[in-house]
Amino acid sequence: MNGCISGNKRKFTYEKAIELIFALSAFMMIISVAVICFYIFIEGVPPILKIGISNFLFGTRWAPTFKEPSYGILPMILASLFGMLGAIIVGVPIGIFTAIMLAEMAPKRIYGLLKAAIELLAGIPSVVYGFFGLTVIVPFIRTHFKSPTGTGLLAMIIILSVMVLPTIVNISETALRAVPKEYKEGSLALGASKMETVFKVMVPAAKSGILSSVVLGMGRAIGETMAVIMVCGNIPNMPKSLLDTVSPMTATIAKDMSYAGPFHQSVLFGIGVVLFVFIIFLNLILNFVVRKSLDRK
Numbered sequence: 001m002n003g004c005i006s007g008n009k010r011k012f013t014y015e016k017a018i019e020l021i022f023a024l025s026a027f028m029m030i031i032s033v034a035v036i037c038f039y040i041f042i043e044g045v046p047p048i049l050k051i052g053i054s055n056f057l058f059g060t061r062w063a064p065t066f067k068e069p070s071y072g073i074l075p076m077i078l079a080s081l082f083g084m085l086g087a088i089i090v091g092v093p094i095g096i097f098t099a100i101m102l103a104e105m106a107p108k109r110i111y112g113l114l115k116a117a118i119e120l121l122a123g124i125p126s127v128v129y130g131f132f133g134l135t136v137i138v139p140f141i142r143t144h145f146k147s148p149t150g151t152g153l154l155a156m157i158i159i160l161s162v163m164v165l166p167t168i169v170n171i172s173e174t175a176l177r178a179v180p181k182e183y184k185e186g187s188l189a190l191g192a193s194k195m196e197t198v199f200k201v202m203v204p205a206a207k208s209g210i211l212s213s214v215v216l217g218m219g220r221a222i223g224e225t226m227a228v229i230m231v232c233g234n235i236p237n238m239p240k241s242l243l244d245t246v247s248p249m250t251a252t253i254a255k256d257m258s259y260a261g262p263f264h265q266s267v268l269f270g271i272g273v274v275l276f277v278f279i280i281f282l283n284l285i286l287n288f289v290v291r292k293s294l295d296r297k
Contacts, residue, residue, distance in 0.1 A: 026245065040276055047071075050096035056270065062236040062247075064256070064264045071267050073274065075236040077152065079246035080278075082239050084221040087164050092214055092229030095168030096163075096203075099210075102169070103176035104198055123167035130230030133159045138231055147243045153235035154242040159227050164217035175209020176202055208289065215286040219279055222238070225250040249275045 048056050051071050059072015102114055137158050142150030179202050187197040203210065233245025236257055247255075251270050253275075260268055 022080065024135060033124070037276070037290070040269060040272050043266055044273035045086065045269075047263060047266040048270040051267070051270075059275070060238055062252070064260070064267065067195035069264075073236075073249070073252075073271055075238045076249045076252050076271065077274065079156075079232070079236075079247040080222050080240055080250070080275075082153060083156045083160055083232075083246075084218055085249055086153070086242075087160035088214065088218055090157065090161035091217060093162040095165050095190055095213070095217070096172055096210060098169045099176060100174035100198055100203070102173045104194075104202065118169050119167050121162065122170070126163075127226065127230075129159055129163055130227035133227060133231040139173040141243070145162040145243060149233060149245065151231055151238050152243050153232070155231040156228055156246065157242070159231055160221045163224060164220050167217045167220055168213045172210045174204070175206035175213070176211065179205040186229045211289045212286055214217050215282055215289065219282050221276055222248075222282070223250060223275070229254055233289060 032180060056071060057077070058074050060069060060074050061070040061072045062075065063070045086284055098114065098118070102111060102118075133155055137155050138150035139151070140150070141147050145154070147154075147227060180252060183201050183205055184197055188194070189199040192200070219257045228248055229251040232251055234251055235245040236247040236252065237244050239246050249271050253271055256264065256268055
């Protein structure tokens with residue numbers, strides 16, 4: 001009897017220790033995020049207030065090293081937004097159609113090849129994407145679109161379109177496979193074709209997962225740095241065409257940090273604050289979309 005009680009106590013102590021480890025891990029995650037957020041805002045908000053919020057966000061001239069410096073980041077904001085939107089416009093249809101192919105149509109051999117290709121895309125380092133863009137896409141644009149350098153918004157969109165595909169494909173495929181089989185079987189039993197079943201039953205039922213993949217893809221596109229910095233041109237022009245050289249927020253932070261003075265460096269943290277707000281906004285959209293979709297179900 002005493003041995004049984006002793007064994008139960010040890011089991012109880014073991015379970016409590018495991019629960020404590022899990023709780024500490026969760027708190028470490030929260031603390032890490034809180035410290036990073038606190039540091040970014042402490043460093044980035046004062047220079048924004050000193051420059052002026054409107055001058056900082058809507059100024060069109062970025063010249064931090066001039067005798068009379070200017071810190072307008074509107075060209076960078078627009079470059080980041082246009083790059084993200086272009087990548088989503090190109091990448092979302094391809095990603096969703098690929099997910100449908102994987103989830104509903106692909107034979108086993110084709111599925112294996114497609115899945116391996118998607119996983120390979122997900123595992124390629126950003127710098128390799130950038131190097132490919134610099135050696136293949138940029139010369140192609142320079143030759144066929146008569147661009148002076150080939151670097152610019154178009155090259156950035158093409159690279160980002162490929163980079164968001166693994167996120168969109170994997171999450172959309174998972175969402176499609178999570179749709180109950182009864183939905184598909186019921187649609188087919190009522191006389192709907194396979195394509196009608198896919199686009200009128202399966203895709204609407206998996207809408208929350210598909211939209212989540214799109215929002216996460218947007219976050220990947222707006223936050224990418226290394227590949228973008230190699231193909232965008234790194235000149236903070238107002239983007240008026242796809243062939244213009246641009247410098248999105250992430251690229252500007254990366255390239256300026258190496259030579260920035262104290263105030264210039266603080267301004268770069270200010271750009272990080274703006275970028276951070278964009279990411280928070282995208283996460284809020286994701287949560288809102290998922291919640292609305294679940295409420296409708």
